[in-house]
Amino acid sequence: MNNLVSIKQLQPEQMIALVKRAAEMKKDGIPRLDEQYYISNLFFEPSTRTKTSFEMAERRLGLEVVPFDAGFSSALKGETLYDTVKTLEAIGLDALVIRHEEDGYYEKIIGKTNVTIINGGDGSGQHPSQSLLDLFTIYEQFGSFEGLNVLIAGDVSHSRVARSNADALTRLGANVHFLCPPEWKGEFEAIHDWDEMIETCDVVMLLRVQHERHDEEMAYTKEEYHERFGLTVERERQLKEDAIIMHPAPVNRGVEIASELIESPKSRIFTQVENGVYVRAAIIEMLLHGRNGR
Amino acid sequence: MNNLVSIKQLQPEQMIALVKRAAEMKKDGIPRLDEQYYISNLFFEPSTRTKTSFEMAERRLGLEVVPFDAGFSSALKGETLYDTVKTLEAIGLDALVIRHEEDGYYEKIIGKTNVTIINGGDGSGQHPSQSLLDLFTIYEQFGSFEGLNVLIAGDVSHSRVARSNADALTRLGANVHFLCPPEWKGEFEAIHDWDEMIETCDVVMLLRVQHERHDEEMAYTKEEYHERFGLTVERERQLKEDAIIMHPAPVNRGVEIASELIESPKSRIFTQVENGVYVRAAIIEMLLHGRNGR
Amino acid sequence: MNNLVSIKQLQPEQMIALVKRAAEMKKDGIPRLDEQYYISNLFFEPSTRTKTSFEMAERRLGLEVVPFDAGFSSALKGETLYDTVKTLEAIGLDALVIRHEEDGYYEKIIGKTNVTIINGGDGSGQHPSQSLLDLFTIYEQFGSFEGLNVLIAGDVSHSRVARSNADALTRLGANVHFLCPPEWKGEFEAIHDWDEMIETCDVVMLLRVQHERHDEEMAYTKEEYHERFGLTVERERQLKEDAIIMHPAPVNRGVEIASELIESPKSRIFTQVENGVYVRAAIIEMLLHGRNGR
Numbered sequence: 065m066n067n068l069v070s071i072k073q074l075q076p077e078q079m080i081a082l083v084k085r086a087a088e089m090k091k092d093g094i095p096r097l098d099e100q101y102y103i104s105n106l107f108f109e110p111s112t113r114t115k116t117s118f119e120m121a122e123r124r125l126g127l128e129v130v131p132f133d134a135g136f137s138s139a140l141k142g143e144t145l146y147d148t149v150k151t152l153e154a155i156g157l158d159a160l161v162i163r164h165e166e167d168g169y170y171e172k173i174i175g176k177t178n179v180t181i182i183n184g185g186d187g188s189g190q191h192p193s194q195s196l197l198d199l200f201t202i203y204e205q206f207g208s209f210e211g212l213n214v215l216i217a218g219d220v221s222h223s224r225v226a227r228s229n230a231d232a233l234t235r236l237g238a239n240v241h242f243l244c245p246p247e248w249k250g251e252f253e254a255i256h257d258w259d260e261m262i263e264t265c266d267v268v269m270l271l272r273v274q275h276e277r278h279d280e281e282m283a284y285t286k287e288e289y290h291e292r293f294g295l296t297v298e299r300e301r302q303l304k305e306d307a308i309i310m311h312p313a314p315v316n317r318g319v320e321i322a323s324e325l326i327e328s329p330k331s332r333i334f335t336q337v338e339n340g341v342y343v344r345a346a347i348i349e350m351l352l353h354g355r356n357g358r
Numbered sequence: 359m360n361n362l363v364s365i366k367q368l369q370p371e372q373m374i375a376l377v378k379r380a381a382e383m384k385k386d387g388i389p390r391l392d393e394q395y396y397i398s399n400l401f402f403e404p405s406t407r408t409k410t411s412f413e414m415a416e417r418r419l420g421l422e423v424v425p426f427d428a429g430f431s432s433a434l435k436g437e438t439l440y441d442t443v444k445t446l447e448a449i450g451l452d453a454l455v456i457r458h459e460e461d462g463y464y465e466k467i468i469g470k471t472n473v474t475i476i477n478g479g480d481g482s483g484q485h486p487s488q489s490l491l492d493l494f495t496i497y498e499q500f501g502s503f504e505g506l507n508v509l510i511a512g513d514v515s516h517s518r519v520a521r522s523n524a525d526a527l528t529r530l531g532a533n534v535h536f537l538c539p540p541e542w543k544g545e546f547e548a549i550h551d552w553d554e555m556i557e558t559c560d561v562v563m564l565l566r567v568q569h570e571r572h573d574e575e576m577a578y579t580k581e582e583y584h585e586r587f588g589l590t591v592e593r594e595r596q597l598k599e600d601a602i603i604m605h606p607a608p609v610n611r612g613v614e615i616a617s618e619l620i621e622s623p624k625s626r627i628f629t630q631v632e633n634g635v636y637v638r639a640a641i642i643e644m645l646l647h648g649r650n651g652r
Numbered sequence: 653m654n655n656l657v658s659i660k661q662l663q664p665e666q667m668i669a670l671v672k673r674a675a676e677m678k679k680d681g682i683p684r685l686d687e688q689y690y691i692s693n694l695f696f697e698p699s700t701r702t703k704t705s706f707e708m709a710e711r712r713l714g715l716e717v718v719p720f721d722a723g724f725s726s727a728l729k730g731e732t733l734y735d736t737v738k739t740l741e742a743i744g745l746d747a748l749v750i751r752h753e754e755d756g757y758y759e760k761i762i763g764k765t766n767v768t769i770i771n772g773g774d775g776s777g778q779h780p781s782q783s784l785l786d787l788f789t790i791y792e793q794f795g796s797f798e799g800l801n802v803l804i805a806g807d808v809s810h811s812r813v814a815r816s817n818a819d820a821l822t823r824l825g826a827n828v829h830f831l832c833p834p835e836w837k838g839e840f841e842a843i844h845d846w847d848e849m850i851e852t853c854d855v856v857m858l859l860r861v862q863h864e865r866h867d868e869e870m871a872y873t874k875e876e877y878h879e880r881f882g883l884t885v886e887r888e889r890q891l892k893e894d895a896i897i898m899h900p901a902p903v904n905r906g907v908e909i910a911s912e913l914i915e916s917p918k919s920r921i922f923t924q925v926e927n928g929v930y931v932r933a934a935i936i937e938m939l940l941h942g943r944n945g946r
Contacts, residue, residue, distance in 0.1 A: 102708065112426070112437065113445050119424050120396065120449050130707050131425065131719065132700070143700065143902035150915075151701050151901065154925035155708050313445065314437035326441075337448035406720070406731065407739050413718050414690065414743050425719065607739065608731035620735075631742035 066355065068347055069170040069183040070190040071232045079232060082350065083200045086342040094345045096126035101158040101352055103127045106148070107184065108134045108164045113313060113337055114184055114194070118161050121344035130157060146172050153179045158355065159348065162186075180351045191224040193347055194312055195232050197340040198225070201332050202233075202267055204339070205308050209236035215261050217243040217293065218271030218320050221250025225271060225312050241265070245293055247283065258293075262302045270295055270311040270320045286319045295321045300330065308332045360649065362641055363464045363477040364484040365526045373526060376644065377494045380636040388639045390420030395452040395646055397421045400442070401478065402428045402458045407607060407631055408478055408488070412455050415638035424451060440466050447473045452649065453642070456480075474645045485518040487641055488606055489526050491634040492519070495626050496527075496561055498633070499602050503530035509555045511537040511587065512565030512614050515544025519565060519606050535559070539587055541577065552587075556596045564589055564605040564614045580613045589615045594624065602626045654943065656935055657758045657771040658778040659820045667820060670938065671788045674930040682933045684714035689746040689940055691715045694736070695772065696722045696752045701901060701925055702772055702782070706749050709932035718745060734760050741767045746943065747936070750774075768939050779812040781935055782900055783820050785928040786813070789920050790821075790855055792927070793896050797824035803849045805831040805881065806859030806908050809838025813859060813900050829853070833881055835871065846881075850890045858883055858899040858908045874907045883909045888918065896920045 065073070074082070089095075103122050107115050122129050132152075145164065152160060159180035162169070167187035174181060185191040199209075206212060214233055220226045220242050230240045230252075241261055242254035255261065273289065290296065295309065300322070303309075309321070309331045317323040326333055359367070368376070383389075397416050401409050416423050426446075439458065446454060453474035456463070461481035468475060479485040493503075500506060508527055514520045514536050524534045524546075535555055536548035549555065567583065584590065589603065594616070597603075603615070603625045611617040620627055653661070662670070677683075691710050695703050710717050720740075733752065740748060747768035750757070755775035762769060773779040787797075794800060802821055808814045808830050818828045818840075829849055830842035843849065861877065878884065883897065888910070891897075897909070897919045905911040914921055 102711070104704070112442060113449070116398070116424060116426065116446065116449050120451075123396070123422050123424065124450075128711050130704060130711065132704065133427075133721075135429075135723075142904065144905070147902060147905075147914075148700060150922055151925050152704065154922040155701070155704050155929055156712075156926070157708075314441060316436065317438070317441075327444075334444055334448040337445050338450070341449055406736060407743070410692070410718060410720065410740065410743055414745075417690070417716050417718065418744075427721075429723075608735060610730065611732070611735075621738075628738055628742040631739050632744070635743055 065351060067170075067174055067181040068192050068351060069174060069181060071192040071195040071228045072190075074192075074232075076236050079196065079199060079236065082196055082343065082346050083203050085346040085349070086196070086200050086339065087204070089342045089345055090339070094121070094124040094342070097349065097352060101127045102130055102156060103159045103161070103348070104130045104132045104152060104157050105161045105184070106132050106134055106163070109185070111163060111184075113340065114163065117337070117340040118184065118344050121341050121348060124341070125345055125348055127348070145169055146176070149173050149177055149179060149181075153177050159352065180355055182347060182351065185224055188222055188224060188227070190228050192228060193340065193344050194225055195228040196347065197336055197343040198229055198269070198310060198312075199232060199236070200339045200343050201310060201336050202308070204335075205306070205332070206266065209233060209238045212238040212267060213261070213265045214238050214240045214267040214269060215243055215265040216240060216269045216271065217295070219248055219273050220244045220252050220254060220271065221248050222274050223271045225269070226252070229269065243293070245284070258299050262299055263304070266304065266307050268295060268303070268307065268309050270309065272312065272314065273316055273319050286316075290319055290322070294319060295325060297322045297324065300325055300328070303330060310336060313337065359645060361464075361468055361475040362486050362645060363468065363475060365486040365489040365522045366484075368486075368526075370530050373490065373493060373530065376490055376637065376640050377497050379640040379643070380490070380494050380633065381498070383636045383639055384633070388415070388418040388636070391643065391646060395421045396424055396450060397453040397455070397642070398424045398426045398446060398451050399455045399478070400426050400428055400457070402456075403479070405457060405478075407634065408457065411631070411634040412478065412487075412638050415635050415642060418635070419639055419642055421642070439463055440470070443467050443471055443473060443475075447471050453646065474649055476641060476645065479518055482516055482518060482521070484522050486522060487634065487638050488519055489522040490641065491630055491637040492523055492563070492604060492606075493526060493530070494633045494637050495604060495630050496602070498629075499600070499626070500560065503527060503532045506532040506561060507555070507559045508532050508534045508561040508563060509537055509559040510534060510563045510565065511589070513542055513567050514538045514546050514548060514565065515542050516568050517565045519563070520546070523563065537587070539578070552593055556593055557598070560598065560601050562589060562597070562601065562603050564603065566606065566608065567610055567613050580610070584613055584616070588613060589619060591616045591618065594619055594622070597624060604630060607631065653939060655758075655762055655769040656780050656939060657762065657769060659780040659783040659816045660778075662780075662820075664824050667784065667787060667824065670784055670931065670934050671791050673934040673937070674784075674788050674927065675792070677930045677933055678927070682709070682712040682930070685937065685940060689715045690718055690744060691747040691749070691936070692718045692720045692740060692745050693749045693772070694720050694722055694751070696750075697773070699751060699772075701928065702751065705925070705928040706772065706781075706932050709929050709936060712929070713933055713936055715936070733757055734764070737761050737765055737767060741765050747940065768943055770935060770939065773812055776810055776812060776815070778816050780816060781928065781932050782813055783816040784935065785924055785931040786817055786857070786898060786900075787820060787824070788927045788931050789898060789924050790896070792923075793894070793920070794854065797821060797826045800826040800855060801849070801853045802826050802828045802855040802857060803831055803853040804828060804857045804859065805883070807836055807861050808832045808840050808842060808859065809836050810862050811859045813857070814840070817857065831881065833872070846887055850887055851892070854892065854895050856883060856891065856895065856897050858897065860900065860902065861904055861907050874904070878907050878910070882907060883913060885910045885912065888913055888916070891918060898924060901925065
């Protein structure tokens with residue numbers, strides 16, 4: 065495998081293998097790669113955790129990270145992403161992590177370049193390293209996915225996470241359900257009332273209300289949203305004892321989740337961030353080892 | 359000590375120890391730390407010299423510097439600084455240098471994270487590494503602080519430097535005086551006429567006129583300000599023979615200081631910049647050694 | 653030699669020596685320098701390929717690259733470039749690569765600082781590393797410059813490349829001609845019709861139409877420009893068998909060159925990018941070796 069652009073590329077056993085490799089790295093440390101590789105992170109949308117997480121994974125693996133400032137690049141002069149990628153290939157980059165607002169931007173690139181492409185998120189599409197860190201975090205808690213009840217709650221139709229995770233979890237044997245305001249369900253079937261699932265779900269996966277993507281007026285105030293569709297302190301008390309709470313962050317405190325729950329015992333929100341570094345190291349290791357063997 | 363957020367944390371003997379360690383590093387070079395640490399510089403306000411100075415000190419110490427672009431981070435999505443810091447902790451950062459426009463931003467963080475925090479300047483508050491490099495520069499010239507007459511001149515009420523330095527120098531035994539336009543003195547007692555001090559002061563510490571912080575029309579043209587409150591060529595001639603001129607920079611040439619004085623024999627303006635790298639290396643070494651012993 | 657600000661500094665034998673050194677590096681790899689040097693890239697204008705190319709060359713040479721964000725620096729507070737450079741010298745930088753919109757910005761710096769300055773492009777002036785990578789690319793094809801017919805086509809009057817390359821190529825024995833719309837020729841003599849040269853030129857060097865520098869309405873639509881002054885598929889067929897096509901990029905596809913020609917057999921557009929890394933490594937090696945011997 066030379067690229068990872070979508071979780072759909074991975075068979076269940078490949079997902080499990082990556083999760084197990086990440087778990088090994090978390091236990092024993094991230095080993096440096098044998099050869100010197102050059103990587104660059106092309107983030108055309110703002111990001112703290114995904115970008116910094118990749119930067120950390122890359123450094124621990126011993127890669128040289130060549131900076132790329134999307135906000136100050138030739139993209140401003142109208143250069144296409146394809147031409148930017150071909151340019152970076154000519155400069156000698158081995159791999160690129162790309163986040164771009166266009167759905168499926170990678171379709172124009174894959175197969176036309178020898179640079180390894182890792183999708184760091186495209187539009188409302190795929191975000192495979194986020195999916196894998198979520199899988200890792202669930203696996204750490206339950207040791208398997210078979211029969212788990214996962215409730216994905218929030219801005220379902222705009223979320224990269226909902227799409228990627230629902231697909232992966234279903235293929236791994238989990239039962240995935242959605243909860244959202246009726247007008248946000250998009251292509252998904254969804255429930256609109258926490259009471260239907262709160263006592264039976266094993267994983268509550270909250271999504272960010274993406275204010276920046278809602279052009280229209282939001283139909284709810286923050287307080288109304290929290291009351292009807294957020295994880296309130298009251299709802300959290302109804303969860304099963306070993307249930308866990310996840311969120312891809314950044315969190316809108318007091319909107320999709322009560323502020324005091326973020327660092328509560330059931331929350332895995334900062335564990336997800338921690339796990340992200342190991343999952344990304346495992347992904348890069350797998351892809352660049354593959355590169356060696358070409 | 360795990361954090362350095364204010365010069366007020368440091369006893370006089372601790373300030374002197376850091377100054378002496380910086381002097382050693384200036385003489386013998388900056389040694390690499392024994393372990394691999396990861397640091398990030400979070401600058402939410404523009405900076406050249408403080409940020410680059412930290413970057414240089416960190417690299418000479420052998421740290422891995424993980425880039426953080428505040429202008430393109432999740433802060434844009436409304437993430438709180440606390441959540442950003444907890445995220446970077448989860449990602450594995452050992453230390454963060456933070457510059458932020460909010461006075462005392464660090465109060466919300468210290469004690470709630472294991473990451474070492476170094477304050478790179480907060481609002482109109484503290485800027486301890488700047489204070490220490492100023493102390494180092496004075497110590498290099500005079501070998502002690504006892505009884506020195508220090509005149510801090512300029513935009514006193516808006517200046518981080520005035521506040522931090524006045525406190526530290528006074529505790530070290532120096533006599534600190536302020537000179538500024540009457541309307542800019544803030545909480546300080548100040549003189550408004552150079553003639554009162556020009557022949558007796560040992561250190562003239564000029565402050566930048568912070569045009570970007572003066573929302574109101576400035577009451578003086580640049581020429582008027584220079585004539586009344588700036589260090590002119592004429593005034594410089596009245597200084598004692600071993601007096602020195604300091605400025606935290608960037609300088610408004612011809613406003614707070616005559617352009618031709620910037621690289622004149624009494625000026626320590628670029629020496630301060632040079633000394634900043636050593637002082638920051640000494641601070642980081644001290645804090646991360648402390649971290650080792652935890 | 654301590655600085656490289658213009659191709660005019662270099663005698664023909666010095667240009668050839670740098671080209672040959674770059675060719676060696678392309679064949680055998682870029683060796684690390686013996687000492688640890690610190691460099692920073694100051695790009696006050698957007699750039700992908702020049703900046704990333706320098707970043708890659710610097711890393712392969714083993715330099716420490718200290719980041720500098722021109723869009724978030726003290727330049728925003730009105731600091732002069734001279735003061736920024738003197739500050740970075742005091743911080744301990746050995747070398748600076750600078751791109752700046754002001755013609756001849758380096759005149760104010762050279763001779764007043766010990767930092768090695770490499771001009772990464774100034775206004776409509778010089779861009780010596782681009783000229784040298786173009787020379788390298790031509791040399792790779794033809795093995796010499798004597799008597800080659802080079803046609804530089806496009807936005808001649810606004811182009812750094814036209815100016816630098818015309819000078820260098822002429823001194824190396826090539827015959828340089830210009831082709832452009834009549835109103836864009838600036839100080840140059842130019843032809844306005846491809847038919848005059850298409851069958852006899854050895855090198856077609858296309859320039860970017862710099863939309864961002866044309867304040868006035870452009871007199872041509874993109875299609876009209878392409879038809880009259882661009883390299884169309886039809887014109888490409890008239891070229892000599894061993895003729896090559898060059899472009900400094902980023903390319904406006906379908907304007908100065910037909911999109912399908914960019915990766916065609918005669919095109920050296922991505923070869924130029926690749927060669928840029930080796931030329932820049934050769935330049936830095938030469939200048940910092942010189943620094944050693946000071």
